Amino acid sequence: MEIVLIGLNHRTAPVELRERVSFTEEAARLASEQLRSRGVLSETLVLSTCNRSELYGVPPESAPSGKDSAGAMELFLATFHKIEPAILNGSLYRRHDREAVRHLFRVAAGLDSMMLGEAEILGQIREAYRIAVDHGGTGPVLNRMFQSALEVGKRVRAETQISARPMSVAFAGVKLAERIFGSLRSHSALILGAGSTGEQVIAHLRDRGISRLGVANRSRQRAMELAERFGAEVADWDALDSALAWPDMVICSVSSSEPVISRAAVERAMAARSNRSLLFIDLGLPRNVAPGAAELYNVYLYGVDDLKEIVEQNKRAREAEIPKVEVLVEEHVTKFESWQAGVEASAVLRELRSRLGAEREAFLRERLGAMPHLSADDKRQIAVLMDELLDRVLLERAEQLKAVSDLRRKVQNLEALRDLFRLDQGKP
Amino acid sequence: MTNHLVLLTVLSYAASLGGYVAFLATARRLFGRLGTLLLISGLACHYLALLERSRWAHTVPYDDLYGSLSLFAWLLAITYLGLELFHRDRSVGAFVLPFVIAVFSLAQSTRLTVPAPPPAQGPLLALHITLNVLGYAAFALSFVLSAIYLVQNSLLRSRHLGSIVWRFPALESLERMSRSSVIVGLVSLLVGISFGLLWVNRIWGRYWNGDPKEIITILILAVYAGYLWLGRTGSWRGARASALCVFNFVLVLFSYSVVNLYLSNFHRFF
Numbered sequence: 001m002e003i004v005l006i007g008l009n010h011r012t013a014p015v016e017l018r019e020r021v022s023f024t025e026e027a028a029r030l031a032s033e034q035l036r037s038r039g040v041l042s043e044t045l046v047l048s049t050c051n052r053s054e055l056y057g058v059p060p061e062s063a064p065s066g067k068d069s070a071g072a073m074e075l076f077l078a079t080f081h082k083i084e085p086a087i088l089n090g091s092l093y094r095r096h097d098r099e100a101v102r103h104l105f106r107v108a109a110g111l112d113s114m115m116l117g118e119a120e121i122l123g124q125i126r127e128a129y130r131i132a133v134d135h136g137g138t139g140p141v142l143n144r145m146f147q148s149a150l151e152v153g154k155r156v157r158a159e160t161q162i163s164a165r166p167m168s169v170a171f172a173g174v175k176l177a178e179r180i181f182g183s184l185r186s187h188s189a190l191i192l193g194a195g196s197t198g199e200q201v202i203a204h205l206r207d208r209g210i211s212r213l214g215v216a217n218r219s220r221q222r223a224m225e226l227a228e229r230f231g232a233e234v235a236d237w238d239a240l241d242s243a244l245a246w247p248d249m250v251i252c253s254v255s256s257s258e259p260v261i262s263r264a265a266v267e268r269a270m271a272a273r274s275n276r277s278l279l280f281i282d283l284g285l286p287r288n289v290a291p292g293a294a295e296l297y298n299v300y301l302y303g304v305d306d307l308k309e310i311v312e313q314n315k316r317a318r319e320a321e322i323p324k325v326e327v328l329v330e331e332h333v334t335k336f337e338s339w340q341a342g343v344e345a346s347a348v349l350r351e352l353r354s355r356l357g358a359e360r361e362a363f364l365r366e367r368l369g370a371m372p373h374l375s376a377d378d379k380r381q382i383a384v385l386m387d388e389l390l391d392r393v394l395l396e397r398a399e400q401l402k403a404v405s406d407l408r409r410k411v412q413n414l415e416a417l418r419d420l421f422r423l424d425q426g427k428p
Numbered sequence: 429m430t431n432h433l434v435l436l437t438v439l440s441y442a443a444s445l446g447g448y449v450a451f452l453a454t455a456r457r458l459f460g461r462l463g464t465l466l467l468i469s470g471l472a473c474h475y476l477a478l479l480e481r482s483r484w485a486h487t488v489p490y491d492d493l494y495g496s497l498s499l500f501a502w503l504l505a506i507t508y509l510g511l512e513l514f515h516r517d518r519s520v521g522a523f524v525l526p527f528v529i530a531v532f533s534l535a536q537s538t539r540l541t542v543p544a545p546p547p548a549q550g551p552l553l554a555l556h557i558t559l560n561v562l563g564y565a566a567f568a569l570s571f572v573l574s575a576i577y578l579v580q581n582s583l584l585r586s587r588h589l590g591s592i593v594w595r596f597p598a599l600e601s602l603e604r605m606s607r608s609s610v611i612v613g614l615v616s617l618l619v620g621i622s623f624g625l626l627w628v629n630r631i632w633g634r635y636w637n638g639d640p641k642e643i644i645t646i647l648i649l650a651v652y653a654g655y656l657w658l659g660r661t662g663s664w665r666g667a668r669a670s671a672l673c674v675f676n677f678v679l680v681l682f683s684y685s686v687v688n689l690y691l692s693n694f695h696r697f698f
Contacts, residue, residue: 158456158457159454159456161454161455164455164594165591165594175594176584178598179580179584179593179594179596179598179599180584180598180599180600181598181599181600182597182598182599182600182601274661274663274665275663275664275665275666276665277599277600277666294585297663297666297667297668298665298666298667300584300585302587306587309587310589313589313591317591
């Protein structure tokens with residue numbers, strides 16, 4: 001029972017290549033089915049996100065070795081995406097067994113992500129697993145492995161700080177707003193101009209159920225487009241002063257050499273809103289809001305540099321959590337291995353039992369044939385006695401194997417048992 | 429028996445504090461829940477200790493500094509618990525529990541004397557005292573919340589965020605919590621004072637005695653009402669209101685200490 005993983009990620013391959021080998025849901029299903037129908041793998045799962053494409057598989061018992069399976073999987077990946085296999089050389093990594101399990105658990109923990117500890121990957125793994133289960137690609141091994149991975153991901157985020165603090169400028173801005181306003185559900189935001197960061201901020205605000213969202217832009221056309229896209233209302237660019245009276249936060253990313261919002265304008269706005277707190281997230285370079293506005297009572301002003309500094313701090317805080325996460329990952333890798341050894345022990349015992357049973361059958365047939373004086377009842381009695389003997393001598397001891405807690409000893413014992421009875425020879 | 433209860437109370441409160449601090453440091457919900465559970469068990473033990481004492485003294489435990497402080501600590505803890513459950517926010521527990529423990533320990537350190545037979549008794553007086561102490565406990569809570577607001581606000585405005593900013597409640601929640609505990613304080617103080625006036629009228633036939641305690645209490649009522657009113661709208665909302673709330677509590681402390689011990693004629697320990 002081997003586990004093989006091949007794949008590439010943001011560390012090993014440029015984005016152009018990652019795009020070429022990525023899988024849609026449909027492609028993942030197709031690839032998975034082909035891998036199984038061609039006998040390359042008996043269990044398959046495709047994990048494909050913008051940062052990685054990975055094939056997880058369990059080769060059938062008949063496969064010569066995990067190495068060959070990995071080779072076949074790599075070849076398949078190339079042909080499936082109609083790429084010269086040589087192009088993938090150097091970008092693909094392979095992992096076997098323990099290493100493959102550890103790799104998946106680290107991915108689930110967010111340790112392998114471009115942005116350390118990001119949470120999306122856990123959802124992506126859950127989705128990939130759901131798809132694989134839906135089309136019957138997984139079996140007992142991958143089921144167990146991915147369920148454990150999801151558990152690792154959840155525990156890591158609950159028990160360490162790896163995902164705790166915002167890591168992007170946009171998210172840091174929104175989190176900051178939450179430090180001031182609490183839940184954003186009863187709050188409002190005005191967006192001035194819109195760069196890509198600004199749009200990310202809008203998306204985050206939407207996710208958090210902001211109650212009112214306004215958009216203002218020099219070009220009314222552009223403002224209407226944005227408003228349409230984000231379900232916001234359009235605010236009048238020429239009446240910015242009065243527009244500052246209602247929102248709790250203003251996110252600006254206007255390209256302008258001069259500040260768009262002067263200190264005096266903010267002062268007037270604060271009077272109009274009777275000092276209700278106002279947060280500016282100024283994403284513009286050069287700044288859109290006159291720095292002096294920060295001195296006004298109940299005004300909070302954050303520029304890009306402030307947010308970058310926050311992100312930098314948070315990154316260091318996350319990195320400090322890595323050792324704790326690694327410990328958790330290791331704990332689950334060991335747990336998985338011991339489960340796997342337990343399953344193998346059961347399989348060996350099952351085989352042992354059936355083989356001994358068959359030998360007993362043959363033995364009895366041969367010997368009892370020469371003893372015609374025994375009644376059918378006696379023969380049955382003898383068969384029962386032999387069963388008891390077998391149980392006592394061998395099977396009871398073998399059963400104890402399952403209970404052995406020390407993994408290494410268990411595996412060694414298992415190998416010894418296998419060798420002793422040449423269980424592998426019986427395989428096709 | 430009392431000593432066991434006292435010990436158990438302190439241990440529970442201390443463990444609860446540990447839970448809240450761990451919750452603040454790690455943001456793990458488990459620690460927060462543990463903090464709350466331990467606080468509840470501390471409150472139960474504390475209640476039993478108070479009960480024991482009041483059985484022994486045959487009155488609500490107010491008749492000495494010990495009883496008064498102990499009751500204050502208990503009411504502070506229970507007000508906090510109510511606030512925590514109402515606002516579903518555990519992040520200030522780590523700042524309230526030290527006060528609870530300090531006041532409770534202070535109560536233990538006062539000399540335990542068999543109280544003289546109380547000069548005055550009755551349910552009216554007992555209610556008067558309990559409600560007033562509850563009012564002061566709620567004010568103490570709003571003091572802690574406002575102080576946290578000021579720290580959080582200055583961190584946010586200076587843009588030098590450490591890690592603590594991400595753990596504290598949002599400014600607006602702090603403000604709301606502080607306001608709701610001031611409302612609790614004001615209402616219970618008002619009702620408590622009414623009972624006190626009724627009682628004193630029954631004894632002496634007049635409502636107002638011109639006692640310094642009465643004067644400062646009216647002042648306290650006024651400044652807290654002012655906080656509520658100013659903090660609602662206009663130029664005081666936010667940090668200024670919080671600063672006012674912190675200042676108001678200085679007045680409460682003054683009333684509780686100097687006025688009680690040196691100025692008042694018949695309010696000695698509450």
